[in-house]
Amino acid sequence: MLSLQHSHGYSGSFLNYITMDNRFLDLIERSIKEHWDLPAFSDYNGHTFHFKDVARRIEKFHILLEHAGIKKGDKVAIVGRNSSNWAICFFGILAYGAVAVPILHEFKPDNIHHIVNHSGAKAVLAGSSNWENMNEKMMPDVKLFMMLDNFSIIDCKNKEVRTIRDRINEYFGKKYPRSFTANDVKYHIEDPEELAVLNYTSGTTSFSKGVMIPYRSLWSNTQFAYDRLPFIHPGDNIVCMLPMAHMYGLAFEVLNSVNKGCHVHFLTRHAESKNHRRGICDDSTGADPCRATHYREDHQEQGLSRTGKAIDQIAVESAIHRPKGTREDRPKAGSLFRWELRRNRDWWCSHQ
Numbered sequence: 265m266l267s268l269q270h271s272h273g274y275s276g277s278f279l280n281y282i283t284m285d286n287r288f289l290d291l292i293e294r295s296i297k298e299h300w301d302l303p304a305f306s307d308y309n310g311h312t313f314h315f316k317d318v319a320r321r322i323e324k325f326h327i328l329l330e331h332a333g334i335k336k337g338d339k340v341a342i343v344g345r346n347s348s349n350w351a352i353c354f355f356g357i358l359a360y361g362a363v364a365v366p367i368l369h370e371f372k373p374d375n376i377h378h379i380v381n382h383s384g385a386k387a388v389l390a391g392s393s394n395w396e397n398m399n400e401k402m403m404p405d406v407k408l409f410m411m412l413d414n415f416s417i418i419d420c421k422n423k424e425v426r427t428i429r430d431r432i433n434e435y436f437g438k439k440y441p442r443s444f445t446a447n448d449v450k451y452h453i454e455d456p457e458e459l460a461v462l463n464y465t466s467g468t469t470s471f472s473k474g475v476m477i478p479y480r481s482l483w484s485n486t487q488f489a490y491d492r493l494p495f496i497h498p499g500d501n502i503v504c505m506l507p508m509a510h511m512y513g514l515a516f517e518v519l520n521s522v523n524k525g526c527h528v529h530f531l532t533r534h535a536e537s538k539n540h541r542r543g544i545c546d547d548s549t550g551a552d553p554c555r556a557t558h559y560r561e562d563h564q565e566q567g568l569s570r571t572g573k574a575i576d577q578i579a580v581e582s583a584i585h586r587p588k589g590t591r592e593d594r595p596k597a598g599s600l601f602r603w604e605l606r607r608n609r610d611w612w613c614s615h616q
Contacts, residue, residue, distance in 0.1 A: 373394075455479070
């Protein structure tokens with residue numbers, strides 16, 4: 265039997281610090297408004313969404329949830345590989361006032377059915393690769409099934425929702441007849457102890473356990489990352505490599521990045537090595553082939569340790585998104601990245 269456990273463990277003084285003025289959704293709302301025209305999410309070889317695009321999609325998502333009969337406090341499950349739509353839905357669920365139930369996409373269909381039923385989810389957003397092996401009849405209490413890939417309606421107890429989805433721009437225009445601006449972004453006002461996420465463990469030692477994560481936990485982790493990682497700035501490129509259904513990856517690769525106005529890149533599929541190399545050296549994607557070449561030369565000359573190799577592999581990736589220049593007017597990619605890594609490490613040590 266699956267069990268639930270609440271995430272506690274904070275001192276009294278810390279809990280006193282968490283007030284209604286320190287709200288997670290307030291951080292997200294302000295960041296979207298402040299970084300309105302900056303890119304927010306990109307899928308590998310796919311579409312890029314600016315913060316204003318994310319805000320619009322969240323509002324359209326809310327229209328569908330409302331007509332499907334989803335209420336504040338209801339659980340909404342998400343299962344699928346990392347993608348821009350996954351992130352948009354996650355923030356949309358919380359902004360609506362519902363509870364997000366992230367499910368690892370590697371879980372077998374029986375486990376997914378169990379988690380959906382055990383959590384009491386009223387809506388399920390599933391990626392196509394997961395949905396093809398799922399059975400909606402095994403989840404009888406769910407009101408809405410949506411395809412995560414394109415927001416299409418798989419099934420809904422309110423049959424009108426499918427029509428609303430097909431005419432979503434019309435409904436969006438009725439809700440915002442003049443225009444949709446940053447001033448229209450107004451999200452759910454949460455209580456610090458209110459349940460935000462019901463996160464199920466991978467179940468390596470036993471059955472999956474649902475961890476109840478309140479908003480104060482999301483706020484404290486996001487604020488901690490904001491304060492302790494000052495070298496991350498608005499517009500910086502962040503590659504999301506860990507699954508967002510895993511709380512560490514969600515907190516530090518996505519929540520912190522959105523809060524800081526960064527551009528998060530999702531590896532929506534596992535690229536083969538030849539595709540990976542093409543992505544690095546294809547100048548049309550914004551890559552700099554000279555930087556990657558310089559990295560390989562630098563790497564071969566220095567004979568780095570295993571750790572060094574891993575670090576320099578990241579250097580290649582970061583070289584993709586750095587400003588271009590000539591060979592003479594910039595340091596080699598590997599040495600540049602190692603210098604930045606040492607600088608950030610030294611800053612971290614000096615602030616402990």
